[in-house]
Amino acid sequence: MKRTYSLVLFLIGMGLTQASVAKLNIFACEPEWASLVQALGGSQVTTTVATTAHQDPHRIEPRPSLIAKVRRADLLVCSGAELEIGWLPMLQRQAGNRKVLPGRVGYFETAQQVERLGIPEKLDRSMGDVHASGNPHVHLDPHRLLKIASALSERLITLDPSNTAHYRSRFDDFTSRWQQAVQQWQRIAEPLKGARVVVHHQDWDYLFDWLQIVKAGSLEPKPGLPTSAGHLAKLRQALKEEPAVAIIYTHYQSPKAANRLSQLTGIVALELPYTVGGGEGVTDLFSLYDETLKRLLKVIP
Ligand SMILES: [Zn+2]
Structure with a gap:
């Protein structure tokens, strides 16, 4: 039993x-x-x-x-x-x-x-x-x-x-x-506050909102549309008046437009990982944030 x-x-x-x-x-x-x-x-x-x-x-x-x-x-x-x-x-x-x-x-x-x-x-x-x-x-x-x-x-x-x-x-x-x-992150990102940065697409709005980074322009003339020579010329003029510290893009976007604007303005084009797997050592959400801040802080004078 x-x-x-x-x-x-x-x-x-x-x-x-x-x-x-x-x-x-x-x-x-x-x-x-x-x-x-x-x-x-x-x-x-x-x-x-x-x-x-x-x-x-x-x-x-x-x-x-x-x-x-x-x-x-x-x-x-x-x-x-x-x-x-x-x-x-x-x-x-x-x-x-x-x-x-x-x-x-x-x-x-x-x-x-x-x-x-x-x-x-x-x-x-x-x-x-x-x-x-x-x-x-x-x-x-x-x-x-x-x-x-x-x-x-x-x-x-x-x-x-x-x-x-x-x-x-x-x-x-x-x-x-x-x-x-x-x-x-908030402690080390302090120098980014108020920095002006040009973006490729609106992928960075939440990061900027959190760290109070200022969007100085977008390579896309309208969301989702490719850049044009006319739009780059306008951006160049605007950046002459109010410069930026970087032009950022990520791996899934062609670096061409960022590089072109960089040539026109002397502002550094910077690739950021954007998501997990988007850069060496970016294997999880923690390292994604670590690496994003590290790369952004490098361009701050
Ligand atoms: Zn989008």
Whole structure:
């Protein structure tokens, strides 16, 4: 009798172990979110990522291999706010996985968790390829990032309640390391306050908002549109009157326009990592911020 009882207990135990080893399958649209998911989910999640730091997340090819990954996913973690509007809806339609459709618990938009900058007062497509729901490039403000982490951690718990303690402890650990890092970043970034910087695209608005860096112009005459000789001439004139310390771009953008303006003005063109994988040693969100600040501080006189 006793033996049967322990056998039953053993089998129940096996069942529980089985349940807790079934990992959540997560499909992240961009490397920064894959990195955050990994930090929060650890051994309980398997993460695939749709884009690398070398691909423009506004426009990628919705390849069959990506459709297959969305089909298998328990959760999609994407920027949203229309960043992926050119390819993600197509992947979701083709994958036939109802769990991860907009509005379902298996679809998580990071930009929806925070207050967004640059929401147009009036939508006018003649303004360029504007982000109609506001700027979706939210990951370079550490305060917004922590809010996103909190909501994402709760979503993991909703999807996998048997591992609540695991997700809570990882979130607490991430939070304390992140808050400590933010203190340090704010201290070392002090000289960047008020610095004027030219950008390629509006990918840096949240970073600038956090550190009070001033956007001195954009290589894109309108969001999403390529630069032109006329626009560069205007920028050159404006920078003559009020100079800037750098012209920044990232790996997924061609350095041509930044280099051209640099030749015209003598202002240094500077590549920044933008996301995880965008530079040597940029392997997670912490090193992404470290490296971004390090490179920006180098150009401050
Ligand atoms: Zn954009």
